Amino acid sequence: DIQMTQSPSSLSASVGDRVTITCRASQGISNFLAWYQQKPGKVPNLLIYAASTLQSGVPSRFSGSGSGTDFTLTISSLQPEDVATYYCQKYDRAPRTFGQGTKVEIK
Amino acid sequence: EVHLVESGGGLVQPGGSLRLSCAASGFTFSGYVMNWVRQAPGKGLEWLSGIDVAGNTYNADPVKGRFTISRDNAKNTLYLQMNSLRAEDTGVYYCAKSFSSSTRYFDYWGQGTLVTVSS
Numbered sequence: 001d002i003q004m005t006q007s008p009s010s011l012s013a014s015v016g017d018r019v020t021i022t023c024r025a026s027q028g029i030s031n032f033l034a035w036y037q038q039k040p041g042k043v044p045n046l047l048i049y050a051a052s053t054l055q056s057g058v059p060s061r062f063s064g065s066g067s068g069t070d071f072t073l074t075i076s077s078l079q080p081e082d083v084a085t086y087y088c089q090k091y092d093r094a095p096r097t098f099g100q101g102t103k104v105e106i107k
Numbered sequence: 108e109v110h111l112v113e114s115g116g117g118l119v120q121p122g123g124s125l126r127l128s129c130a131a132s133g134f135t136f137s138g139y140v141m142n143w144v145r146q147a148p149g150k151g152l153e154w155l156s157g158i159d160v161a162g163n164t165y166n167a168d169p170v171k172g173r174f175t176i177s178r179d180n181a182k183n184t185l186y187l188q189m190n191s192l193r194a195e196d197t198g199v200y201y202c203a204k205s206f207s208s209s210t211r212y213f214d215y216w217g218q219g220t221l222v223t224v225s226s
Contacts, residue, residue, distance in 0.1 A: 001168070034212035036152070043201065043219065044144075044152060049212045087152050091211045094157060094165035096142070101151040 002027045004090055006099035012107045019075040021102045023088035028068045032092035035064055035073045038101075039084045047086075048073065080106055109133040109215045111202050116220030123192050123224070129185040129202030129217055137180035140205035142213060143187045145222075147198040155200075156187065160208055192224045 003026040013019050023033065031051040036044040046055045048064040051071055061076045075082055083106055088099040115127040129141070142157040156176035157165045164176050175188040185202050199221050203213035 036213075038152075043216045044213075045216075046212065046214055049206070049210075055214075085151075089152075089154075089212065091205075091213075095167045096154045096157065096211065098144075098152040098154060 001095055002029065002090060002097060004088055004097050004099040006086075006088055006102050008102060009100065010103040010105070012105045013078050014107045015078055015080060017078045019078050019082075019104060021073040021086055021088075021104075023066075023071040023073070023099050025069045025071075025090060029090045029092045031067050032090055033064075033066065033071050034089045034091055035062075036087045036089065036098075037082075037084045038087065044087065075104075078104070078106070109204065111204065111215060111217035113200060113202055113217045113220035116200065116222045118223045118225065119192055120226050121193060121224055124188070124190045125192065125222060127187040127189065127200055127202075127220060127222070129187075131183045131185065131202075131204070134204070136178075136183040138208075140208055140211055141176075141178060141185045142203045142205060143174075143176060143185075144201045144203055144213070144216075145196075145198045146201070146219075147195070150198070157205070157211070158185070189222070192222075194224050197222060197224050 033051045035048040038044040052064045085101045110132045112130045143155045177186045199219040201219045202217045204215040205211040206214045
């Protein structure tokens with residue numbers, strides 16, 4: 001099975017900072033990659049699909065890139081409401097594995 | 108508006124069984140792939156099982172042979188039958204709808220139901 005590895009596991013940044021999270025697949029998955037945001041105590045929420053397509057209603061400060069095995073989620077200007085754990089997920093075929101998550105906090 | 112409402116969670120002893128349900132509304136349930144995802148306390152998301160529109164099922168290795176996903180399209184309900192439960196099965200169980208049969212990221216999630224496996 002393909003493994004999904006995120007880095008870093010956690011980060012602390014200041015409001016307004018540019019934040020980058022990386023997700024690596026152990027084998028190529030084309031662009032079948034989604035990103036989810038889970039705020040504390042809440043249900044996961046879809047941010048990005050097809051590696052770089054923003055879900056409707058998601059702020060434009062979020063962006064995604066990558067293809068094959070290496071993917072990136074970027075928050076261009078971190079806001080207090082972005083405090084959350086972010087997960088990547090492969091959805092090309094089962095198992096639809098998630099990365100282990102990246103916890104984002106405000107410094 | 109899409110709604111997914113899980114039920115059936117609770118406290119169960121190791122080795123016991125539980126059946127979770129997910130009542131769906133706001134979309135044509137029979138036309139979509141559905142999934143179960145769990146989250147152990149303080150841990151990340153773990154995809155468990157999926158079922159497509161033809162009834163084909165897919166399971167993660169940790170639950171193969173113990174958990175069974177099924178659907179009743181007449182009742183717009185997704186199920187997860189969980190047998191031989193272990194302490195490590197403790198967590199919040201979410202049902203999630205896939206965007207389409209050919210594009211299976213999860214566009215809607217339920218609120219989750221808590222399963223606790225403990226003696």
